Amino acid sequence: MVSSSSASKIDAVPSPYRPTWTSRRPALRLLPAPRTTLGRGPFIVLVLGLLILGTIGLLVLNTVIAADSFRAEQLVQRNAELTVVEQELRRQVAEGLSPEALAEAARELGMVAAGQPGFVVVNPDGSIVIQGTPVPAGIR
Amino acid sequence: MALLTAIILGRLVLLQGLDGTAYAAAASAERLREDVLPATRGQILDANGNPLAYTVSARKIYADPFLISDPVGAATILSGLLTVPVNRLVDKMQADNRYQVLAERLEPSLAAQVMGLGIAGIGVEVQPLRVYPAESVGAQVVGFTGADGSGLAGIEQAFDELLTGTPGTASYEVGRTGAVIPAGVHADRPAVPGGTVRLTIDQDVQFHLQRQLDAQCADGSTENAQGVILEAHTGRVLAMATCRGFDPNSANDADPDTLGNGAISGILESGSVAKAITLSAAIEEGLVTPDDVRLTPDSITVGNTTVRDAHPHDPINYTITGILAKSSNVGTIGIARELGNERLEEYLRKFGVGAPTGIELPGESPGILVPHQEWSIAQSINIPIGQGFALTTLQMASIYQTIANGGVRIPPRIVASTTAPDGTVTDTVQPEGVRVISEEAAATMAYMLEAVVGEGGTALNASIGGYRVAGKTGTAQRPNPACRCYAGGGFWTTFAGFAPADAPRYVMSVMLQRPDSGVPAGPVFKNVMTFVLAHEAVAPTGAARPEFILIV
Numbered sequence: 001m002v003s004s005s006s007a008s009k010i011d012a013v014p015s016p017y018r019p020t021w022t023s024r025r026p027a028l029r030l031l032p033a034p035r036t037t038l039g040r041g042p043f044i045v046l047v048l049g050l051l052i053l054g055t056i057g058l059l060v061l062n063t064v065i066a067a068d069s070f071r072a073e074q075l076v077q078r079n080a081e082l083t084v085v086e087q088e089l090r091r092q093v094a095e096g097l098s099p100e101a102l103a104e105a106a107r108e109l110g111m112v113a114a115g116q117p118g119f120v121v122v123n124p125d126g127s128i129v130i131q132g133t134p135v136p137a138g139i140r
Numbered sequence: 141m142a143l144l145t146a147i148i149l150g151r152l153v154l155l156q157g158l159d160g161t162a163y164a165a166a167a168s169a170e171r172l173r174e175d176v177l178p179a180t181r182g183q184i185l186d187a188n189g190n191p192l193a194y195t196v197s198a199r200k201i202y203a204d205p206f207l208i209s210d211p212v213g214a215a216t217i218l219s220g221l222l223t224v225p226v227n228r229l230v231d232k233m234q235a236d237n238r239y240q241v242l243a244e245r246l247e248p249s250l251a252a253q254v255m256g257l258g259i260a261g262i263g264v265e266v267q268p269l270r271v272y273p274a275e276s277v278g279a280q281v282v283g284f285t286g287a288d289g290s291g292l293a294g295i296e297q298a299f300d301e302l303l304t305g306t307p308g309t310a311s312y313e314v315g316r317t318g319a320v321i322p323a324g325v326h327a328d329r330p331a332v333p334g335g336t337v338r339l340t341i342d343q344d345v346q347f348h349l350q351r352q353l354d355a356q357c358a359d360g361s362t363e364n365a366q367g368v369i370l371e372a373h374t375g376r377v378l379a380m381a382t383c384r385g386f387d388p389n390s391a392n393d394a395d396p397d398t399l400g401n402g403a404i405s406g407i408l409e410s411g412s413v414a415k416a417i418t419l420s421a422a423i424e425e426g427l428v429t430p431d432d433v434r435l436t437p438d439s440i441t442v443g444n445t446t447v448r449d450a451h452p453h454d455p456i457n458y459t460i461t462g463i464l465a466k467s468s469n470v471g472t473i474g475i476a477r478e479l480g481n482e483r484l485e486e487y488l489r490k491f492g493v494g495a496p497t498g499i500e501l502p503g504e505s506p507g508i509l510v511p512h513q514e515w516s517i518a519q520s521i522n523i524p525i526g527q528g529f530a531l532t533t534l535q536m537a538s539i540y541q542t543i544a545n546g547g548v549r550i551p552p553r554i555v556a557s558t559t560a561p562d563g564t565v566t567d568t569v570q571p572e573g574v575r576v577i578s579e580e581a582a583a584t585m586a587y588m589l590e591a592v593v594g595e596g597g598t599a600l601n602a603s604i605g606g607y608r609v610a611g612k613t614g615t616a617q618r619p620n621p622a623c624r625c626y627a628g629g630g631f632w633t634t635f636a637g638f639a640p641a642d643a644p645r646y647v648m649s650v651m652l653q654r655p656d657s658g659v660p661a662g663p664v665f666k667n668v669m670t671f672v673l674a675h676e677a678v679a680p681t682g683a684a685r686p687e688f689i690l691i692v
Contacts, residue, residue, distance in 0.1 A: 094273035099347035
């Protein structure tokens with residue numbers, strides 16, 4: 001608006017210093033400026049849009065980070081729980097493997113210690129020799 | 141205006157440029173928390189990788205008496221879970237400080253249950269707990285740890301540095317409420333867990349040995365019983381024990397006298413077991429051969445000291461083998477007098493008497509052997525028959541390991557390998573052997589020691605059906621610490637030997653300490669060695685036991 005009114009104003013007032021040779025050339029006159037901007041409205045919308053998008057983006061990012069940190073915490077907790085379970089299972093295995101526990105378990109099953117073994121020695125010609133005197137279990 | 145700007149700008153430069161770092165540091169220090177991440181203590185394993193000691197994470201429940209409004213109510217609820225009497229809990233909850241440990245070494249699940257009750261003023265702490273799954277098996281070797289987790293005995297003490305590891309730290313930023321700031325600084329320096337120690341001990345053999353020794357000590361009169369089993373050609377300790385051990389899971393409550401490792405820290409006089417040293421020396425020096433004959437009376441008097449044979453007899457024409465097989469004191473002293481004190485001491489020391497073996501365990505005794513220049517006449521005739529010098533049960537086994545290994549003594553070792561935290565395994569290098577006697581002399585000794593075990597010898601009770609066994613019995617008077625004399629001190633009965641005699645695999649020494657000399661150590665050797673030979677699948681060689689000429 002401003003630009004078009006000023007242009008018509010200039011056009012309306014002839015210059016007192018107009019040189020004579022200018023008559024051969026077309027008169028210079030200001031054209032109304034092209035409407036390059038969309039006005040303030042869209043700009044504000046754009047800025048606001050960016051702002052909102054940015055805020056939402058930040059919010060999403062924060063939420064994701066927070067959610068991840070919760071998940072990490074949960075996993076740490078789960079890990080700790082599993083460690084406890086693993087530890088307990090390990091303890092059971094280790095205790096079950098101890099000679100004292102094995103001896104006790106075997107005794108409860110009615111097992112007795114093996115006697116002295118005999119050894120079967122196979123000679124190169126295929127004949128066998130029994131070395132040692134095998135003693136039945138339970139007799140010492 | 142310009143002045144104001146200058147002041148503001150100056151202050152800005154001061155704040156941001158010069159003091160900036162200090163303020164930033166103060167701010168981040170306000171936010172930054174650092175937790176110590178404890179390093180898990182390493183494991184101790186037996187030869188086959190069975191765990192003898194490892195660490196788990198346990199829980200400790202504590203109370204802050206200032207925050208507990210109803211001590212009796214809280215104690216009543218907790219008593220059952222913690223298995224602590226109500227009145228003890230009430231006492232603790234009314235104590236005049238802000239930290240009272242109510243229960244320790246708890247399973248994490250139990251601690252979670254307690255915390256789930258939500259009693260104000262009750263807290264939980266993580267506590268590393270050392271577990272010894274085999275309980276008393278090998279406990280004297282493995283040792284135990286103190287309240288602060290450091291090793292106080294045995295391997296736990298000797299390898300404390302390797303086992304301990306390096307604690308780490310976790311740094312993170314927290315908000316005002318103490319909640320972790322997710323996007324804040326996180327810097328973790330993880331803890332480096334301790335390394336692993338693998339022993340040469342086999343827990344099955346160790347268990348069997350301990351059970352046999354405990355059975356001896358359970359007879360009411362045997363005060364002590366010790367045994368050591370070595371691999372004949374490597375000097376590795378397969379098992380080592382003293383009767384009446386302890387459970388390292390509750391070392392605090394154990395009788396302090398049972399916490400040591402008597403087989404390396406206690407000393408004894410070995411008696412006739414040491415005749416093997418005297419005879420080894422005489423054979424090596426070319427003074428005697430097995431079939432040489434010595435007319436041997438039943439007593440010998442030097443100066444005013446008289447030594448007799450165990451049983452009275454008319455003078456007998458013993459062969460050298462016979463002197464050993466019948467364990468004649470008089471015959472042995474006669475040979476020792478041909479050898480001389482100086483050479484006898486030299487061989488005693490070469491066999492390892494009087495010096496620690498260097499085994500990887502704390503508290504080893506070197507034994508006692510005074511230089512021959514200081515020997516009295518009584519000592520010079522008693523030392524050849526194993527009285528008047530002292531050694532450990534481990535040294536006693538090492539002497540016979542020397543003979544079993546063709547005359548080369550390999551200082552015994554009990555650690556097979558160590559594993560550093562980064563996984564590098566370091567196998568224990570077998571110590572360089574000490575040539576004590578020649579291979580021929582060792583073979584001759586093995587032959588003569590076989591005459592002891594079996595028909596005609598003094599140790600029929602140590603023979604193992606189907607196998608050839610070499611060894612020697614011993615009986616020594618024990619000095620009475622009360623009067624510094626032998627009266628009332630009781631006796632040591634000993635046995636040391638190896639099997640199979642003609643292809644030695646395992647060496648074992650046994651000591652029993654009793655008020656009388658009536659219980660021989662041979663049967664303990666027989667019982668345990670029978671188990672070892674079967675357990676390690678050692679077949680008999682099949683060769684027949686030679687005929688020995690003992691008396692001509």
